[in-house]
Amino acid sequence: MPIAPEKDLDPGLFSLSRTLNFHLELTDKCNAGCPMCGRTVEMDRCRPNFGKVRNIELSLDVIRRNFPPDFCRRVDTIDLCGGLGDPPAARECLEICQYFIDNGIKLILSSNGGLRSEDWWGKLGDIFSSNSSFVEFHIDGLADTNHLYRINTRFSKIMANARAFLDTGANGEWHFIPFKHNQHQLAEALSLSRKMGFRSFQVIDTIRFGPSKSFVYQMPDGSIRHLEPSSGDIVSLASGKNAPQQVTKAVDSQATQPISCKSANENRPYIVADGSVSACCWVEGSDDEKHMYSRAKLSHEEHNINRRLLQEILLEEPYRRIYPQAWEEGCNPVCIRKCGLMRRNTRTEL
Ligand SMILES: C[S@@+](CC[C@H](N)C(=O)[O-])C[C@H]1O[C@@H](n2cnc3c(N)ncnc32)[C@H](O)[C@@H]1O
Numbered sequence: 001m002p003i004a005p006e007k008d009l010d011p012g013l014f015s016l017s018r019t020l021n022f023h024l025e026l027t028d029k030c031n032a033g034c035p036m037c038g039r040t041v042e043m044d045r046c047r048p049n050f051g052k053v054r055n056i057e058l059s060l061d062v063i064r065r066n067f068p069p070d071f072c073r074r075v076d077t078i079d080l081c082g083g084l085g086d087p088p089a090a091r092e093c094l095e096i097c098q099y100f101i102d103n104g105i106k107l108i109l110s111s112n113g114g115l116r117s118e119d120w121w122g123k124l125g126d127i128f129s130s131n132s133s134f135v136e137f138h139i140d141g142l143a144d145t146n147h148l149y150r151i152n153t154r155f156s157k158i159m160a161n162a163r164a165f166l167d168t169g170a171n172g173e174w175h176f177i178p179f180k181h182n183q184h185q186l187a188e189a190l191s192l193s194r195k196m197g198f199r200s201f202q203v204i205d206t207i208r209f210g211p212s213k214s215f216v217y218q219m220p221d222g223s224i225r226h227l228e229p230s231s232g233d234i235v236s237l238a239s240g241k242n243a244p245q246q247v248t249k250a251v252d253s254q255a256t257q258p259i260s261c262k263s264a265n266e267n268r269p270y271i272v273a274d275g276s277v278s279a280c281c282w283v284e285g286s287d288d289e290k291h292m293y294s295r296a297k298l299s300h301e302e303h304n305i306n307r308r309l310l311q312e313i314l315l316e317e318p319y320r321r322i323y324p325q326a327w328e329e330g331c332n333p334v335c336i337r338k339c340g341l342m343r344r345n346t347r348t349e350l
């Protein structure tokens with residue numbers, strides 16, 4: 001269990017005296033080429049955008065140095081997800097998971113499930129089943145549709161990997177993004193997930209279409225496809241029960257909204273595969289973030305766990321007063337959108 005050490009007098013966004021959580025990107029490498037992912041260029045056959053993707057990863061050494069056992073005791077959960085990569089692509093993924101779990105941390109690992117062998121997923125299952133850690137398998141369809149979004153993945157391999165993981169008794173969730181091309185398979189995927197022993201099935205309502213009704217991309221064979229959003233209340237249709245009502249917010253209004261910082265509320269900083277620390281995955285790399293560092297008269301390069309210790313970085317500006325001041329002044333567009341107007345993907349459990 002996390003312990004509460006000495007009290008911070010002025011904790012800012014992040015505090016070492018509250019239970020910590022982290023969002024951690026182990027790597028920016030990935031086997032897949034999902035057209036709406038930040039790592040791909042949709043009109044270049046969904047190949048990686050090498051302006052962003054550097055094929056980097058965090059090492060076990062760096063993790064050990066920044067997460068010593070006494071610090072781990074303050075950490076409850078780490079989400080191994082990130083913005084550009086698939087965690088199993090990191091060379092030391094298993095060893096890093098073992099290290100965190102040995103130190104009492106619960107892990108949530110997000111993956112397309114297509115990399116690595118059944119043997120590897122069995123080992124991950126053995127590690128994860130020793131506490132309440134789980135894997136989110138992001139599978140958007142069945143054998144004939146999943147690869148239309150999860151480009152370059154093979155459904156049969158994903159199923160074999162998921163079975164090897166679940167057979168160890170470890171917990172897995174199936175996450176499904178409905179589009180027009182796979183929405184008719186929701187009920188079948190739900191039933192398959194139950195048979196396989198997934199403990200939960202979540203439907204993700206994506207906001208990535210924005211106002212547009214179609215997203216054009218090129219398949220690896222050069223053919224052009226149009227990704228279209230799902231239609232109607234497919235959650236109710238698939239589950240036979242009414243979907244929980246989403247609260248409709250006045251999202252078109254740019255009027256000042258109070259900002260409730262998700263990261264500060266959850267005491268959950270973001271660490272990128274290059275080692276840099278950020279307030280969250282939404283502001284990471286944004287103009288908002290550059291603005292915060294320039295107001296703090298600091299170089300973001302100093303906030304990197306390859307160079308400095310995480311525990312020091314978290315208690316420094318811009319995480320103390322600079323972010324809260326910016327929210328008061330309404331000058332952080334990303335923060336207003338995500339934590340004022342709540343423009344986020346939503347999920348519904350079936
Ligand atoms: C960049 S991925 C990193 C983790 C892993 N590679 C994966 O896909 O699960 C981060 C998250 O983005 C989600 N994602 C990908 N395409 C999406 C879309 N069009 N709308 C909403 N979420 C999406 C993934 O399912 C995953 O939860």
Ligand code: SF4
Nearest residue numbers: 030034037084085112
């Ligand atoms: S599997 Fe994840 S990281 Fe890889 S392309 Fe798809 S969304 Fe991006």
Ligand code: SF4
Nearest residue numbers: 261262263280335339
């Ligand atoms: S978008 Fe801004 S307000 Fe929201 S979690 Fe990130 S830093 Fe906090």
